Amino acid sequence: MLIMTFYLAFGRRYIVVTTLFLVCIVPHVYSLMAVVKTETPLRTFVRFVGPAVLIPIITIVVYGWLAFEVLFWIYFLIQRRRLQQPRYPTRRLTKDERTALFWNCVHTIKDPEEWCVGWFYRRHDCSHPAFTEIRRENFALWFAWAFWHDELDKVRENSEDAAELEWMMNTAESRFQVKVLPGFNDQLQCIRLSLDPVQAVHRPLIMYAAIYCGTALFNTLFLEWSWHMKRLGSRSAGVLWGGFFGFLEECREMIWPSATDSAPKKDRAHKHKHLVYWYYEPSSPVSAKQTPIVFIHGIGAGLLCYGEFMHHLLGLGRPVFCVELPYVAMHMVEHVPTADETVEEIVAMLETHGYPRAVLVGHSLGTAVASWVAQAVPDKVAGMVMIDPICFLLHYHHVGFNFVHRTPKRLLEYLMHYLASRELHISYYISRHFQWFQTIYFVRNLGKEQVSKRGDDFDPQDPLSNTTVFLSEKDGIVDSPLVAQYLQQNHVDARIMPGLQHAAFLINWKWRQQIIHRIEETARNIDDEGIRST
Incomplete structure (x- = not known):
């Protein structure tokens, strides 16, 4: 019965886990009681409660969790079918x-x-x-x-x-x-991303529970307590967490409010409907007036994946905004703002805190958001540092095919396939909300048949004039050599990170240090211009 329940909850690939659980874990409950020879608190507790009580409790917990897994599997099937409905852009091209x-x-x-x-x-x-x-x-x-x-x-x-x-x-x-x-x-x-089926593979509830708990601990221990950041922006239900975890998050906020409640009133002046972000304000009045950094993460588990990178980012002593994209962070969120809504709220975020412009730092999908802002409101962008960008040459197939349609053959491809591209809500975003024509970033506007030869220099107001792009040489999503050639031919500072896979800079101290250093240089260039202009 236990094996059948586990089979329904997880599928055939997890049947081995059930067998290992029965063979290895359950007998150890008894062996644990036998091996404890000396008087210990554990033995005292076991002797006081007795195996006759412990075993039924463990059994109830296991069966109860597996019952939740079965219900979650049914929920997944219903959701996957419902999310197949086609969605069209809110505004089509003229x-x-x-x-x-x-x-x-x-x-x-x-x-x-x-x-x-x-x-x-x-x-x-x-x-x-x-x-x-x-x-x-x-x-x-x-x-x-x-x-x-x-x-x-x-x-x-x-x-x-x-x-x-x-x-x-x-x-x-x-x-x-x-x-x-x-x-x-x-x-x-x-390949037609917005018309193709939403492809998703079931993940156990325990995986989402682990992400929720890990995120809650990370936010509390590091973002709030250690780094003194404030969570600001939308407090609406279903924006940061969806499904059952949205309810849990509301309960947690009622019992243990986040640092936003102690934030100054100016921080909450703008009523955000879609955007959730974390804000770090340096204690030094001089540092607080420097050009801020806006960091936008990529697909995965949200800011949780960027802990050490954020630590070094905050170490620069500048104001830092970290924008959450919960709809691609396995938060089970269906609420997805449009590109225009996202840009509007990022601009409002900067204006609320008194910053006329900022340096945008984006990784992977985060570069798509940076592209929206740079093209819609270039005057708000002081510069950019893009890591593993997906926004250049998006009319090529590489991003769409490699992330959604490619059959995995290597270990990293299997990991990306299962942990990212086939997760239900990530797949839903890519297949129903991501619009390539809004995201693609052309270095030069060549939107006519005959193109005159332009000079090498950018307009000083062009965000690309103060932009550096870092590309992983062995990126499994982006054709890095092709993108690097395109950018360098158009005099954009593009740098190849030899031997690295997509997102591997997070575990490579050499390149992580160079990226952090370049972010500081980019922001300092703007500060120096401000000093000279005054």
Whole structure:
């Protein structure tokens, strides 16, 4: 019965765990009682309570937890089915915006055949096809999704949109001097993130419980007590934690309020609806007036994964904001603000604390948020440090295919596959809320057919004029050599971290130190400019 319950809760892959539990753990309850020869508090307790009481208690706890796991498995199946519903951008591209995006993409594609085949894979083994296998209707499917965010049939219902789509495909063929064969190859699948199914694999409730407990301890012991940070922003239910853990978080806040309650009134002046962030204000009045740093984490378990990095970041003695993205932190959160809402609240966050602009530091998906801010309100960005960025050359397939559709073959790929890309709410965000056309960051605006040669220098107000990009050489998500070449050709400071995988800088002291040093230099450049201007 115990094995069957565990099977329902976890699936076949965890049946071995159940066997080990029965064979190894339960007998040790008895052996523990036998091996304790001397008088100890444990023996006194066991002798006082007696095995007749302990064994039933342990059994009830185990069966009770497994019952919760079964219910959570059913909950997962219901949620996965419900989250399959399609979602469309709140604001779609206009014709002029589509045309500009098209030309920006065209001007940054070096090898059209390699670029094209990346967006397609064979149904039976997820491998990329040869260019000659792709037919015109397959190509049209991708264009309909990429520029209209919809199915091909719906795009062709509008005669103007249908004509524009044909113009794009004809122009691409003419520009790149290639010819796509007519017809449709039904053995190929096109990557269309917002239209493809939400792919997710069940995770046991105990994993989410461990993340919740670990996050609560990290926030309390380190962020609040050790580093004296304040949790500010939205207090709405379902923003920071979702599901049952949202209820637990509300109860915890009632019993043990976080440091935000003791924050000055100015810190709570703006009523945030979507944003949760942590704020560190240096005790020195001089340091408190320096250019602040805004850190935005990537996909994973939130700020919990960046503890040591944050420790060194706070060691710079500058004001620091750490923005939470709970919808990609395994917090079971469905509440996802739009890009515009996120930018609006980050701007409000800075203005609330009296800072006209800040240095943005983003890792992985955090660079997408940095890209939104830099493109929407460049005057608020004093500079940027981007680590393993996903926002450059996003019209290439690498991010979409490697994170969502690639069949894992190596250990790190399996870890990313199970711990990140197939987690229900992370997959839901990527497949239903992440919009590539909002996130892609073109170094030069080449949104027209004929492009004049521009100078090497950036506009001083351009955030990229004070930006450094760090790329992991063996990144399994981003094509780092391609991105580095693109950035360096456009005179952006791009640095390759040899031998590192995606996010490996977190365990590599040499590069972590260089990144922290570069963040300080970037912020100090702005401080020095302010001193000279006065």
